[in-house]
Amino acid sequence: MTEWAAKRFWTGATVTEAETGYGIALDGRAVKTPAKMPLAVPTRALAAAIAAEWDAVGERIDPRAMPMTRSANAAIDKVAHQHGEVADMIAAYGGTDLLCYRATNPQELVLRQSEEWDPLLDWADSALGVRLRPVTGVMPEAQDPAALAALRARVHAHDPFALAALHDLVALSGSLIIGLAAEADARDIATLWQVSRLDEAWQAELWGADEEAEDMAAVKRAAFLHSKEFFLLLGEASAPSTPT
Structure with a gap:
């Protein structure tokens, strides 16, 4: 599953527990970063904010409206x-x-x-x-x-x-x-x-x-x-x- 699919394909986003913290799932499917790494963050509060961004997506995904997701992706795919x-x-x-x-x-x-x-x-x-x-x-x-x-x-x-x-x-x-x-x-x-x-x-x-x-x-x-x-x-x- 790619994170930046053009159209919304899920009903709801939820926070899940992951080995390295907390993940986000779309209809039970784990979200991954652009580099195909698990999108897992250290705190439930941050995961909840990311999940809220995915829940707020309209018909199409606009990464510019998802700053928490983008920052987490940068930390995982680049900074780490x-x-x-x-x-x-x-x-x-x-x-x-x-x-x-x-x-x-x-x-x-x-x-x-x-x-x-x-x-x-x-x-x-x-x-x-x-x-x-x-x-x-x-x-x-x-x-x-x-x-x-x-x-x-x-x-x-x-x-x-x-x-x-x-x-x-x-x-x-x-x-x-x-x-x-x-x-x-x-x-x-x-x-x-x-x-x-x-x-x-x-x-x-x-x-x-x-x-x-x-x-x-x-x-x-x-x-x-x-x-x-x-x-x-x-x-x-x-x-x-x-x-x-």
């Missing part, structure tokens, strides 16, 4: 087989974290960046034991190797499902610290998205909003909020262990 590479890619954001690259002018933007970004760097220092240093300008400057190593260890401690969600939080915001803060509930998720869009918001205030850019930002925001919801449904099952 490339865990180290994906973790390294995410951890690399720490070396060029959005929160560390500050404007030199105008003073109003400099002040706004400091007011909104410094508290998150302080949170990383107190909660994660990692201090990243703000720099001015756009040229990369090396961060403390020990801080980057600690961030890398923390990222690698995530299981494939949590890593898939963290990847999107970090890639969409441009900040490893924002991604980890979202995972840890350090700030409201909508606020964190706004913080990541500070520079874009500033430009829009100066020159007016661009409709196409606003539409793209709305799509990214929805994906950012979805990734946090995915974390919530994973619960404790995918919480990263404390790096040693």
